[in-house]
Amino acid sequence: MNYADSDxxxxxxxxxxxxxMFRRAWKKMKPPPRLSIAAWTVKYRVLSNEESSLRGRFSWNVSPALRGIAEVANHHATRKVVVQKSAQVGYTAGIVCNVIGYHIHYKxxxxxxxxxxxxxxxxxxxxxxxxxxxxxAVLRSRINLKSRADGNSMLRKxxxxxLAKLVGTNSPSDVKSTSARVVIVEEPDDAATDVRGQGNSIKLLEERVKTYADHLILIGGTPTAKxxxxxxxxxxxxxxRYFHVPxxxxxxxxxxxxxxxxxxxxEDGAVREIYGRHQHEQAFYTCPHCGTVWTDDERIANLRRxxxxxxxxxxxxxxxxxxxxxxxxxxxxxxxRIPVLARKYLEAKDxxxxxxxxxxIAFWNSTLGITWEYRGELPEEDVLRARAEKYDEWTCPMGALEVHATVDVQHDRLAVTVWAFGRGEEMWLVYWGELYAPTVVAHAGAWIELEQLLDKRIRHATGAALRIKAVGIDCSDGQTSDATYAFVRKHHKADRPVLALKGASDAVGKVEIWTPPKKVDPNNRSTKAARHGVSVGIVGTAKAKDLILGWSENAGRVRLEGNGPGRMHWYEGVRDDFYEQLLSEIKIPSRNNPARREWKPRTDRRNEALDCTVYAVYLYRAMRLHLRRPAQWDLAEHxxxxxxxLLEGDDAVFAPSAPAVPMQTSALQASDAVVQAPASAPVPPAKKVQPTPNSDSSSDDALFAPIRFY
Structure with a gap:
């Protein structure tokens, strides 16, 4: 045996x-080749018959326009991508799934x-x-769908x-608890606009990426109302960006x-029910430049090239x-294909x-991918602005007999309206403004300013000094509700109720504007309000908005002009954003049930003035002003x-006029004394009103006393 050869x-x-061994080690250690999401999709993505009828390797030829979106989504400078889309364009499978798969396997x-x-x-x-x-295979090797180890579940991988976490936008803990490099928002038009009083869910989700410099936010969905x-x-x-096709x-x-x-x-075509003489089967697309008719196959070929x-x-x-x-x-x-879309259009038009x-509406949103504009259902802001009346801030014109204040609570301010009411729920705006200071801590910040504002007296056109007779304060925000309840408990009085109010979870109007608040059960204080000893008034906000704004032609009190029952008045010097905020919501068909309409806020508009006005309508009923008889209004006017x-010669009561409070200025910069009424026609002498012999004063007093909340 040759030992040398053996050795x-x-x-x-x-x-x-x-x-x-070194090759295997190097293969594991060397960085992976640089791949974009689009390239990763072609290399690794496989479609199964569970998720698509197009089984096999993913191809961008199926949805040519999506490839450009995928390329941009992981560009080094991209931090946010937005897609406004129709249905049937492959967005979920082609973009959402591929972004998730890429960030599971490659990054x-x-x-x-x-x-x-x-x-x-x-x-x-x-x-x-x-x-x-x-x-x-590359995803299957990283996630064991059969294992529940490490908290894995259907919604957590x-x-x-x-980690890949799937959440609903209506849960505060889901949208706030996890920091993430990648945040994907599907169908933002259906997302929660206010997550249990803690803010817009999309904004809360966007906060999750702050700790990642190379984050990605992907927002995509079908639009609804303009x-x-x-x-x-x-x-x-x-x-x-728009996709241009040659x-x-x-x-x-x-x-x-x-x-x-x-x-x-x-003209000589057969007339068919629904379609008339239209032949949707023969519908075609035409080039706007040369007039060439495209077949569907040519349209698809043009898309791909x-x-x-x-x-x-x-x-x-x-x-x-x-x-x-x-x-x-x-x-x-x-x-x-064009004939199919043409049929859908004709059926919708019929x-x-x-x-x-x-x-x-569905065709506009889900086929064309554009918003539907609801026209003629609310007056324009300029129409309301032109109707402003010549009386000063903090004054009450003739006809106004009782004054209420309502407050919408934000984290950094209190939005306040003061409305004066008369017969038939006619109402005059006395003040609209905001107190800018923190609101989370009780008896501090804006709450101190609110105390002083509520003690102001309002000059009536007769010269009388009116006090605010009732106050309603929003308590729907869990972060500020403690401070609200503390204020309510401190300032609630028999002659000036201060009520904690919350809008009903009712977008369509099933809940009445006013319902009796539930009394606090001393033996069962399971809610935060009950622990503070406060009853909460539930406001039928949808019904109140129907009353104030309306949603069909000629409906809504904001359209009523002149004087009389149901009319709404505002003064010329009111802050200009009052009109925009009063008209900040529209009633549109529900996405889940188009036969049902629900109130939705217009985007990029604040709505505190509308909320305060809704609370004012609630207070009118809570104080039983809607049940007053003519004789009782006569007594109030007298x-x-x-x-x-009675107040003649009392110099402490009246003070010279103060200027209107400018936007974002504390109302306390205005005079804390009563503001002078504008010059007006001489006030007729007071007519003494005697109770009618048959009236039962004691029973009337009991009937029309304010509702007791405690």
Whole structure:
């Protein structure tokens, strides 16, 4: 045996084994190749028949416009991406799922994906996320869907280096508890606008990324009503990109638009129910530059070659935030072919012509990806501004007989309205302003200023000095409710009730404006209000807004002009934002039930003035002014007319006029004494009112005494 040869073979095998070991180690240690989300998707993403009818390797040819969004989403300078989209464009599978998959496998991160409700998050997990994990080997190797170790569940997936958490936007703990590098918001128009008094859920979610310099926020969804759409509001902040598609005939590019769709209507065609003479089966798309008719196959081919032929995404505004508009004309799916869309349009138009706009609204939102504008349902701000009347702030014109104050509580200020009421619920705005100081701590900050404001006396046109007779304060915010309850307990008096108020969880108007508050049970103080010994008045806000604003033509008290029952008046010097805030909400069909309308705030508008006015309508009923008889109003008017005689010569009561309080200025900078009324026509002599012989004064006093809340 040749021992030299044997030793040489042994050394050779050892060297080969060592080289193989180093190769394996280097393969594990070397950084992965640089991949964008779009490239990662092509390399690793597999579609299963659980999540798509297009089983197999993912291809951007199915949704050509989405590739550009995916490329931008992980650009080094991108921190936020917004997509306003229609349905049937592949956004959830092509963007949301791929962003999550990329940050599980290639760039492990903490991911929070937020859905309108927890059930929607569960549906996404079972229908999209879990099938994707099972189908993609690189994801399957990192997440064991069968294991419940480390707290894994349907809505919580742990993997090496990160966590994917699916949440509903209506839970404060879900939207506030986890810091994340990636935050995804699905269908922002359906997201909670106020998470149990703690603020807008989208804003709360955006706070989760502050600790990550390289974070990504992805917001995408279908729009709803103009000026009330959250995704529309987000798009206003972006560079507003549109996908340009070249014509195969002339080569010019344009944005695919519904106005370029033609539905033939031959004069000699057969008349069909719903469609008339329109032949939706023959509908076609036309190039706006050269007039060439496109077949659906040509439209799809043009979409797929757009980026290679001078088309693709083009920004139309200057912003660091990329925003993308997607409509169903950019889809390649069979149900998005032009004849199918034409049929949907004609069916929606037929219903619209019959007085039912819901299907047309759905077509506008879900097919064209644009907002629906509700017209003629609220007056314009300028119309209300032109109706302002010539009386000063902190004064009451003739007809106003009782004054109430209402307060909306924010963390950094108190918004205050003072309304004077007369017969038939006619109301005059006496003051609108804000007290800027912290509100979380009781008996401090803005609460001290509020005490002084409520002690002000208001000059009546007769010369009388009126006091504020009732106060309603919002207590819906859990962070400020302790301070509110403390103020209520301290200042509630028999001759001036101070009430804690909260809006009902009712968007459609089933709850009455006023219902008797529940008394505090000393043996069961399970709520925060009860522990403070306070009863909370539940306000039927939807019904009150129906009364104040209305939502059909000619409805709503804000439209009523002149003097008389139900009229609303405001003074010329009122802060200009009063009009915008009073008209800050619109009533639109519910996304979940289009046959039902619900009040929604207009985006980018504050609504404190409207909330305070709603509380004022509630107070009018809580003080039983709506039940007063004419004789009792006569007595109230007589008391006001007689007041100047009783106070004549009392210099401490009246003081010279103070200027109107400017925006964001404390009301306490104005005079704390009574403000002079404007010059007006001579006041007629007071007419002494005698009780009628048949009236029962004692029973009337009992009937019309204010409601007792404690």
């Amino acid at each position: 040489s073979d042994h050394k050779g095998r050892a060297q080969r084994a060592l080289r193989a 492990p991160s903490v991911i929070v994906a937020a859905f309108p409700r927890a059930q929607a998050a569960k549906d996404f997990a079972s229908e999209k996320l879990d099938p994707m994990i099972r189908a993609c 742990r993997f090496p280096g990160g 000026d009330a759409s959250a995704v529309e509001a987000e798009m206003r902040k972006t560079d507003k 014509c195969h005939s002339c080569g010019e590019t344009h944005v695919l638009a519904w106005e370029n769709v033609t539905i033939p209507e031959p 757009a980026e290679a032929c001078g088309g693709g995404w083009v920004a139309t505004a200057d912003s660091a935030i990329p925003g993308f508009y997607l409509n169903e004309l950019l889809s390649t799916f069979d149900e998005s 219903k619209l012509d019959r007085g039912d706009p819901n299907d047309m 008391a006001v007319r007689q007041a100047p005689l």
